[in-house]
Amino acid sequence: MAAAGSDAACRNGNGRTGERLAGSALASDIPFLFARARAASTRNAHAALAQIGLKVRAFSVLLLACEGLRPTQRELSEFLSLDPSQIVALVDELERRGAVIRQADPQDRRQRIILPTPAGKRLLRKAQGLIQAANDKSLGSLTQAERQMLNVLLQQIVFPGGRDRHASESG
Amino acid sequence: MAAAGSDAACRNGNGRTGERLAGSALASDIPFLFARARAASTRNAHAALAQIGLKVRAFSVLLLACEGLRPTQRELSEFLSLDPSQIVALVDELERRGAVIRQADPQDRRQRIILPTPAGKRLLRKAQGLIQAANDKSLGSLTQAERQMLNVLLQQIVFPGGRDRHASESG
DNA sequence: TATTGTTATACTCTATAACTATA
DNA sequence: TATAGTTATAGAGTATAACAATA
Numbered sequence: 001m002a003a004a005g006s007d008a009a010c011r012n013g014n015g016r017t018g019e020r021l022a023g024s025a026l027a028s029d030i031p032f033l034f035a036r037a038r039a040a041s042t043r044n045a046h047a048a049l050a051q052i053g054l055k056v057r058a059f060s061v062l063l064l065a066c067e068g069l070r071p072t073q074r075e076l077s078e079f080l081s082l083d084p085s086q087i088v089a090l091v092d093e094l095e096r097r098g099a100v101i102r103q104a105d106p107q108d109r110r111q112r113i114i115l116p117t118p119a120g121k122r123l124l125r126k127a128q129g130l131i132q133a134a135n136d137k138s139l140g141s142l143t144q145a146e147r148q149m150l151n152v153l154l155q156q157i158v159f160p161g162g163r164d165r166h167a168s169e170s171g
Numbered sequence: 172m173a174a175a176g177s178d179a180a181c182r183n184g185n186g187r188t189g190e191r192l193a194g195s196a197l198a199s200d201i202p203f204l205f206a207r208a209r210a211a212s213t214r215n216a217h218a219a220l221a222q223i224g225l226k227v228r229a230f231s232v233l234l235l236a237c238e239g240l241r242p243t244q245r246e247l248s249e250f251l252s253l254d255p256s257q258i259v260a261l262v263d264e265l266e267r268r269g270a271v272i273r274q275a276d277p278q279d280r281r282q283r284i285i286l287p288t289p290a291g292k293r294l295l296r297k298a299q300g301l302i303q304a305a306n307d308k309s310l311g312s313l314t315q316a317e318r319q320m321l322n323v324l325l326q327q328i329v330f331p332g333g334r335d336r337h338a339s340e341s342g
Numbered sequence: 343t344a345t346t347g348t349t350a351t352a353c354t355c356t357a358t359a360a361c362t363a364t365a
Numbered sequence: 366t367a368t369a370g371t372t373a374t375a376g377a378g379t380a381t382a383a384c385a386a387t388a
Contacts, residue, residue: 017246017249018245018246018247018248018249018250018251019249019250019332020240020242020246021235021240021242021246021247021250022250022330023240024234024235024238024240024250025234025238026231026234026235026250027326027329027330028322028326029302029306030212030306030309030310030318030321030322030325031209031212031213031216031227031306031309032231033322033325033326033328033329034205034208034209034212034213034325035209035213036252036329037205037209037325037328037329038202038205038206038208038209039252040328040329041201041202041205042202042205042206045202056202057378060197060203063195063196063197064192064195064197067195067196069191069192069194069195071191071192072346072347073346073347074189074345074346074347075188075189075191075192076189076192077189078188078189078190079189079190079192079193079195079197080189081207081210082379083379083380083381084346084347084348085347085348085349085350085379085380085381086378086379086380087347088347088348088349102347108345108346108387108388109346109386109387109388110345110346110347110386110387110388111345111346111347111387112346112347131200135200135201135202138201138202138328139201139328140331141327141328141331142324142327142328146324146327147201149320149324150201150321150324150325151199151201151204153313153317153320153321153324154201154204154205154208154321155198155199155204156312156313156317157204157208157211157309157310157312157313158198158204158207158208158211159193159198160311160312161190243369243370244369244370245368245369245370253356254356254357254358255369255370255371256357256358256370256371256372256373257355257356257357258370259370259371259372279364279365279368279369280363280364280365280369281363281364281365281368281369281370282364282368282369282370283369283370
């Protein structure tokens with residue numbers, strides 16, 4: 001690609017780089033900032049997870065499966081804002097790998113509960129270490145207090161219902 | 172699609188919805204929150220801009236062209252973190268529409284400076300009104316002070332160089 | 343009849359490489 | 366030789382519709 005930003009400064013003889021445009025009103029546009037922040041943080045997360053053959057989507061599913069919540073595929077779809085058909089592919093991948101299993105819910109046999117295997121739990125622990133390091137890199141310019149504040153603000157946007165969350169800075 | 176979140180709560184007889192998973196550690200993961208916040212805000216922005224036939228990418232290019240900064244395509248590519256080939260398509264679209272023109276830089280005829288037309292400036296004003304309404308919707312759960320704080324934190328992440336920006340809340 | 347999971351398909355977005363014209 | 370823009374192409378990500386099993 002052409003991955004601007006970090007190392008792309010001062011290249012051409014004209015002194016014109018993308019940095020010059022940071023004076024634009026766009027630099028204060030929240031959706032634009034979300035897009036750039038997300039791109040950078042998922043790039044770091046992907047790079048970190050690559051060494052154990054995971055992607056962030058699969059990591060999210062694995063994490064949700066490992067917390068004792070016994071999620072159905074439908075719930076995963078809703079919470080991750082992904083289409084049910086995408087969950088199928090993600091669970092297929094994790095199941096092939098022996099990290100999770102599908103269990104038919106005895107109370108409604110249409111639903112499949114996603115459960116972790118011991119190997120899945122081990123994989124998650126490894127992944128969480130890598131993710132934490134990646135997130136530290138993504139948020140390196142923020143203090144711990146600033147990260148916590150950012151976490152609270154983002155949760156207010158994403159979960160406007162406003163359940164009293166603890167902002168535990170897992171990432 | 173299956174667009175979870177907003178209206179998907181309380182559907183199945185089991186009382187199991189995606190909302191239940193908000194207790195997960197994933198709900199405190201910053202990249203996850205970025206992804207959901209970005210998805211929601213760009214969805215709103217796209218819906219708003221659709222009525223004038225623009226997408227957010229094209230809007231960004233148009234805005235940068237209209238501020239007197241005389242950006243080259245390379246600069247747009249770097250600042251928007253898009254590949255140069257994607258800029259070509261965006262400028263093509265805006266040019267077909269009569270909103271911008273390409274001008275060869277006389278000092279380096281390889282470079283094309285993107286300039287707005289009067290029609291382009293009018294289109295931008297319309298777009299900005301729509302974008303502002305969309306952003307108000309996306310950030311409805313935040314006070315003005317919280318928005319400003321979010322803006323500052325995001326800029327610290329995206330522009331770690333730390334030029335003294337004004338967080339002018341253009342969106 | 344409605345819902346869960348599944349499959350298939352198309353469309354957008356993103357990434358990569360090669361080409362041209364200028365430098 | 367190197368860079369700006371362009372073109373073409375392949376891959377990932379996303380959206381949509383139809384189907385089988387179950388309710």
